[in-house]
Amino acid sequence: MLPFFKDATLSTEEVAQRLLGCLLIKEEDNQTTSGWIVETEAYVGIDDEACHSFNSRRTPRLESMYKEAGTVYIYQMHTHHMVNIVTRTQAEPQAVLIRAIEPYEGIPLLEKRRNRKGIELTNGPGKLTKAMGITMADNGSAADKAPLYISDEMRKTPRLIEQTQRIGIPNKGQWTDALLRYSVEGNPYVSRKKGKPMNDHGWKAMIH
DNA sequence: TTTAAGATTGACT
DNA sequence: GTCAATCTTAAAG
Structure with missing residues (x-):
């Protein structure tokens, strides 16, 4: 069965929302780190x-970005790396930026790499890549295979998806205002958050 | 050849 | 609030 993020018939906006609650996993040298995706942004092409x-x-x-859906696109800006998942086809270079995760596995390693604790581990796109050891070496790889991949086996479900303007896009007219940022409402790891987090971090209760 | 800006972060006033 | 770190790209001199 094709993972949804390799299905180029889905819109980038749809994939950005469905990635919320999936696990982002990095495997290396007997060390695994992972976390649930809590914030994404859609970048919708030409x-x-x-x-x-x-x-x-x-x-x-x-x-x-010009590769097949499900390709990892790593971009370096200033001193930081950012991780994206390509969503469409060569003719439509579009991608979803993963901006924040809620840590799951390997928290001691995340803390060591970041020299921080709590939400400061992964509440921003450059922070999560540093914490998980994601570098340009991961650029161009497939997002359904180790060492860097997405899994929906342990997936959580957001109670409510908040939809807002993308971060850091000034003076771009309608593209500044476009509501292409998606986040799990009430999750403390969402970047640039002020409000009080919810006790359940904004996830729906697990059904047994 | 030089310069400026960018999907960011952290240190500092 | 300001600003520098540091790399790619595009545009000006």
Whole structure:
């Protein structure tokens, strides 16, 4: 069965929402770290002024965006790495940015790499990649295979998905205002959060 | 050849 | 609130 994030017929917005609650897993040298995805953003291709592939821009750095759905696209900005999942086809270079996770496995290693505890481990796109040891070495790999992959076997379900403007996109007209950021309402690991987190972190109760 | 800006973060005033 | 770290890309000199 094809994982939903490899199904290029699904819209990028749909994939961004369905990724919430999936586990992001990194395996390396007998060390596994993972966490549930709690915040994503959709970058919808050549018409989207905020998207790296806007206006069909294509450079060596962007090559992964032009690969098949389910490809990992790692981008480095300033001193930080960001992890994306490609969602469509070569003709439609679109992707979902994973902006935050709620830690599950390997928390001591996350704490060591970040030299922080609690929400500061993974409540931002550059923070989670540093915590999980995600680098350019992961660029272009498949998101359904180790060492860096998405799993929905342990998936959680958001009670409510909050939909807001993307972070860090000024002066881009309608693309600044577009509601293409999705997050689990009440989850403390969502980036730039002020409000009080919910006791259940915004997940629906498990059904036994 | 030089410069500026960017899907960010952390240290500092 | 300001600002620098540090790498790719595009555009100006």
